[in-house]
Amino acid sequence: MNGLPNELLIQIASHLDGAPPSIRKFTHEPSADLTYSVDAPLKDLSRVSWKWRKIVLPILFRYSRVELDNDPQWVPIDANLIEAMQCQLSKLSDHEFQIYQKMRSKFKSNSTFRLGQAFDDPLINLCRLQQGDNFLKFVPNILWIPHLSFAEFGRFVARHNLKHHIKSLVVFTQKEYELRHVAAADALLGRQIFSVWSQIFSGLEPTRLVVAAPPASLAALLDTQMLSADAWAFDMKLHYIELQYEPSQLDHMRTSDCRPWNLALIHRRPWTYLGYNEGSSITAFSVYEYHLKQSPKMLYLILVRLAKEVQDCCNIRSFSFHGVFPFGTNVTIIVRALQKLKTLRKIQVQLAPGPENSLLSSPKRIGRAQPRDLWLEWNESYKVITGYLGLMEFEDGSEFISKDCNETGLAGEVDEHMQALQKRGSGWRKEGNHRWVRDSTLDQNAPSLTELSNNGMRQFSWWRKYLDSYN
Incomplete structure (x- = not known):
């Protein structure tokens, strides 16, 4: 050998x-x-x-992974902490003593101010721990902000000339970002996120990037918000987002002004594909009045931002969404954002557990959720999706793929929804078990709107109003 x-x-x-x-x-x-x-x-x-x-x-190393630092490194410095430091001056490190001297003059000396709750203090400053800060490292409220120590991996890549061999990168963390109640964290968070993406894209050229993080952390990494106070009800441990682009688009990126090439991840490269996996919503079905709960909305905000800030020549062409029994209202909101994107040519969805998932056979996971409610939401979601496919002007050859058709019993259900779409006048030709292709020549075989029954007209109008209600 x-x-x-x-x-x-x-x-x-x-x-x-x-x-x-x-x-x-x-x-x-x-x-x-x-x-x-x-x-x-x-x-x-x-x-x-x-x-x-x-x-x-x-x-x-063609498919690589980097993990954000797991250790909390930031301490909120408030009046109460400064008072505690005053009792330990002889034991403070040089760095801790500098913090004490700098911050002492900023805080008032009256007892009301000293005894106020730390997170309500408007003069909170965030200081990063340094080696030897033995007093601060034992403070109860040590906080975490996304941070990447890339230097060692960057040197490894440079030493072995791997920069152009790494085609895919997964950025991973299990830590939850929880600093939205501290105003001083906003600017710091922006700098840290800028540093994360700058290190990655200066040292690597991945054409595929996946970010796997808890919803709050993913929102921070995507420079967006969650728009939900009900994240606790869904108990989603991680969300995934996947972005891809064609290397030939880089020259276009460098010479055009078709998007703001700024700090946000979605504007770092001319992405042509966006995939999102929000996980399972099943926990929320056990909550009282579950239908009123709102899941995190990062995907909606990202899609809207792409529609507003990116011209068609440089926008996504392909989109996929994966979730386990998402609420019909959540799918409707996503569809409303998709309506603003005129460049989509391929859409893929999966809304039920896959063959690897034993969720439906686990009483502990199902909790108090009623199976009937799960499938009602699944069915409602497909009504919204097929309504969207019928209302939008997709060019011939555009694709719709349902991964749910891979499951026994669901292929027929999806097929019924697509057949109903055909009856409403939109031609989608079935190819294989789970794929439909837009074919305008089939439109002429469907009844025109004037030929629809009154019931059919009411149904068509209902779809439009239903989608418009989530504008």
Whole structure:
């Protein structure tokens, strides 16, 4: 084997290069195992010898992952903490003593101000822990802000010339960002998010980027909001967002003003595909008046922002949404945002648990949720989606894919919804088990609006009003 030329060894190694777990598992219910795989043949091969290590390295890191720092590093400095530091001056580090001196003059000395609650104090400053800060490291309220220590990985990439070999990157964290009640955190958060994306895109050129994070952290990383006070009811541990672009679009990016090439992730590259997985909404079905609850709205805000800030030549062409029994109202809001995007040519959805998910057979997961309610929301969501497919002017060849058709019993249900769409006058040709293609030549076989029955007219009008109500 050692006598073979490197070209043949590279060819041999390439046969072990399968689809990474971040692709295979993206449609699964979000978990910390997104990038984990039981089988790792390329890693095993890289341990055989230094020669194989050198051969495998560019392939091995084609799909990479970086994790945001997990340790909380920021301390809110308020009047109460300064008073506590005053009792320990001899034990403070140089950095802690500088903080004490700088902040002491900013706080009033009256007892009302000193005893006020820390997070209500308008003069809160956030200070980062440094090595040797033994007093501050034991403060109860040490806080977390998204931060990436990229230097070591960046040096590794540069040393082995891997920059252009890394095609996909997963940015991962399980930490929840909880600083929205501290006004002083806003500017700091902006700087930290700018640093995260600047480090990544200055050291790498991934054409695919996945961010996996709790909803609040993902909102921070996407420079947007959650627009929901009910996130607790849904108990969504992680959301995924996936972005892709064609390398040929980079030249267009550098020479055009078709989008604001600013700090936000969605404007860092000319993304042509956006995929989103919000996980399961089933926990909320056990909450009193569940239908009034609102799931996090980051996807809606991102889509609206793309529609407002990006011209058609540089906007997304393909979109996918994955969730487990999302509320019909949530799907309607997403559809309202999609209506503003005129560039979509491919849409994929999955709204029921996949074959890997045993949710429906787990009484603990279902809780007090009624199965009938779950399927009512699923059915309502497909009504909204097919209503959208019928109202929008998709060009011929546009695709709609339902991953739910892979499940026994659901293919017929989805097919009924698409057949109802055909009856309303929109031609979508079925190809295979789960794919429909827009075909305007089929429109002429459907009855015109004037030929529809009064009931059919009322139904058509209802879809439009239903969608318009979420403008």
